[in-house]
Amino acid sequence: MSNSREKCLVLGGGGFIGSHLSDELISNGYDVVVFDKLNFSKKNIVHIKNNLSVLEGDFNNDVDIVKSLKGVDYVFHLVSSTLPASSNKNPIYDVETNLISSLMLLNESINNKVKKIIFISSGGTVYGFPKKIPIKEDHPRQPICSYGIIKKAIEDYLYMYNRLHGLDYTVFRISNPYGERQNPLSIQGAIPVFLRKIAKDEQVEIWGDGSITRDYIYIKDVVKVLVSALKISSENKIFNLGSGVGRSLNELIEVMKKVTGKDIKPKYEEARGLDVPVNVLDISLIKSVQKWEPTTDIETGITITYKYICENY
Ligand SMILES: NC(=O)c1ccc[n+]([C@@H]2O[C@H](COP(=O)([O-])OP(=O)(O)OC[C@H]3O[C@@H](n4cnc5c(N)ncnc54)[C@H](O)[C@@H]3O)[C@@H](O)[C@H]2O)c1
Numbered sequence: 100m101s102n103s104r105e106k107c108l109v110l111g112g113g114g115f116i117g118s119h120l121s122d123e124l125i126s127n128g129y130d131v132v133v134f135d136k137l138n139f140s141k142k143n144i145v146h147i148k149n150n151l152s153v154l155e156g157d158f159n160n161d162v163d164i165v166k167s168l169k170g171v172d173y174v175f176h177l178v179s180s181t182l183p184a185s186s187n188k189n190p191i192y193d194v195e196t197n198l199i200s201s202l203m204l205l206n207e208s209i210n211n212k213v214k215k216i217i218f219i220s221s222g223g224t225v226y227g228f229p230k231k232i233p234i235k236e237d238h239p240r241q242p243i244c245s246y247g248i249i250k251k252a253i254e255d256y257l258y259m260y261n262r263l264h265g266l267d268y269t270v271f272r273i274s275n276p277y278g279e280r281q282n283p284l285s286i287q288g289a290i291p292v293f294l295r296k297i298a299k300d301e302q303v304e305i306w307g308d309g310s311i312t313r314d315y316i317y318i319k320d321v322v323k324v325l326v327s328a329l330k331i332s333s334e335n336k337i338f339n340l341g342s343g344v345g346r347s348l349n350e351l352i353e354v355m356k357k358v359t360g361k362d363i364k365p366k367y368e369e370a371r372g373l374d375v376p377v378n379v380l381d382i383s384l385i386k387s388v389q390k391w392e393p394t395t396d397i398e399t400g401i402t403i404t405y406k407y408i409c410e411n412y
Contacts, residue, residue: 104128104129104130105129105130105172105173106130106131106132106170106172106173107124107129107130107131107132107171107172107173107174107175107329108132108134108171108173108174108175109121109124109131109132109133109134109175110158110176110177111135111158111176111177111178111179112131112132112133112134112144112151112177113133113135113136113140113141113143113144114135114143114177115143115276115280115281115282115318116177116219116273116276116318116321116322117133117135117143117177118143118144118280119278119279119318119319119321119322120175120322120325121133121144121147121151122322123322123323124326125150125151129173129326130151130152131150131151131152132152132153132154132167132171133151133152133153133154134154134155134158134163134167135153136156136157137155137156137157138155139155141153154166154167158178158180158196158200158204159195159196159199161203161207164200164203164204164207165207168208168213173213173214173216173217173329174204174208174213174215174216174217175216175217175219175325176201176204176216176217176218176219176253177219178197179246180192180193180196180197181193181196181197181245181246181249182246182285182286182287183221183223183224183244183247183287183373184244184286184287184371184373185246185286186246187244187373193245193248193249197249198252198253201253201256202256204216205256205257205260205266208266209260209264209266213266214267215267215268215269216266216267216268217269217270217271217328217329218253218257218268218269218270218271220251220253220254220271220337221246221247221272221273222234222272222274222341222378223273223274223275223313223314223378224242224243224244224246224250225240225242225247225250225251225254225272226238226242226378227241227242228241228243228375229375229377229378229379232345232377232379233314233343233345233379233380233381233382234378234379234380234381235339235381235383236272236335236337236338236339236381236384243373243375244373254270254337257270258336269336269337270336270337271324271338271340272337272338272339272340272380273316273341274313274316274339274340274341274378274379274380275288275289275290275313275314275315275316275341276315276316276317276318276321277290277315277316277317277318277401277404278317278318278400278404278407279318279403279407280407281318283295283408283412284412289348289351290315290351290404291404293351293352293355294355294401294404294405294408295408295412297355297359297361297363297405298359298405298408298409298412299412302365302366303352303363303365303366304365304367304368305348305349305365305366305367305368306368306369306370306371307348307367307368307370307371307374308370309347309348309349309352309365309367310347310348310349310376311347311348311370311376311377312346312378313345313346313379314342314343314344314345314346314378314379315342315344315346315351315397315400316340316341316342316393317393317395317400317403319395320342320393320394320395321340324385324389324391327389327390327391328389331388331389331390333388335384335388338384338385338388338389339381339382339384339385340380340382340385341379341380341382342382342393342397343379343380343381343382343383343393344397345377345378345379346397348365351397351401352365354397355401357398358398358401358402358405359405
């Protein structure tokens with residue numbers, strides 16, 4: 100538990116990662132303010148509605164950001180208006196809604212003497228095609244989608260603001276988080292999308308031959324380190340955050356067969372151009388500096404997620 104009631108602002112707190120993060124912050128004794136869109140669905144935070152404050156507004160509106168920062172010690176920036184797959188359709192929109200608004204946030208954070216900004220970047224997109232697996236933090240960043248370019252630019256501005264204005268920050272490049280409350284109707288997140296189809300006995304579709312490999316990490320393991328990192332100061336500001344283990348889509352299907360007891364026969368479709376073939380993060384830095392490691396194995400995580408999807412969709 101933290102000694103005093105420090106206040107954390109969770110921008111995008113009504114979403115998948117933000118709601119789990121709010122759970123973890125509350126159980127560690129922090130005051131939590133969830134900031135999300137006007138009239139956002141409260142279903143992800145309904146179980147903690149009496150333990151936090153909610154602020155509705157627009158991340159793209161300076162006035163709303165200024166209001167949200169009042170008395171805040173730590174800011175978690177989890178808002179994104181785009182997904183990797185959709186971002187290339189309109190990079191100008193991506194810049195306007197994600198990059199410019201993030202710069203507004205940094206300026207206002209200085210004015211409000213915020214102690215630290217925690218930014219959720221993307222381990223799956225900032226590196227682009229990996230030259231070496233597993234990928235270390237110092238691997239060149241050459242994103243192949245606008246979403247990754249914006250994440251990279253925000254990381255760089257955090258570095259600049261830290262040098263110019265002393266604004267402290269930590270960046271977590273998260274791999275592929277999964278778990279309860281991740282939207283199985285989205286175009287992102289193979290695990291929930293597959294599990295919903297399996298639950299409904301629908302055909303699972305895989306783009307490519309199923310060899311695409313990713314680093315999947317259970318969400319509650321993710322948020323544990325996001326919160327504990329608040330109290331660890333380090334020269335290192337940027338951390339990969341994943342399981343460090345690569346699994347192909349075909350391997351995921353094998354785990355899902357075991358967990359659900361169903362005979363799953365995926366349909367293989369033409370590969371998408373935006374998927375790099377392999378992405379697995381090297382997590383040795385976060386393990387040594389943050390004294391953390393993931394504890395939920397993939398079978399357990401998929402079992403919990405499947406139960407959630409069966410009950411909610
Ligand atoms: N889920 C993943 O696989 C993954 C992986 C790596 C990084 N990330 C990053 O983590 C962050 C959170 O992702 P998530 O999966 O929880 O997404 P999510 O869509 O579940 O949550 C994002 C939240 O931000 C809110 N939001 C969007 N635009 C807003 C605006 N203009 N004003 C106020 N609120 C707004 C949404 O309503 C939503 O509740 C994002 O920055 C994302 O890029 C996600």
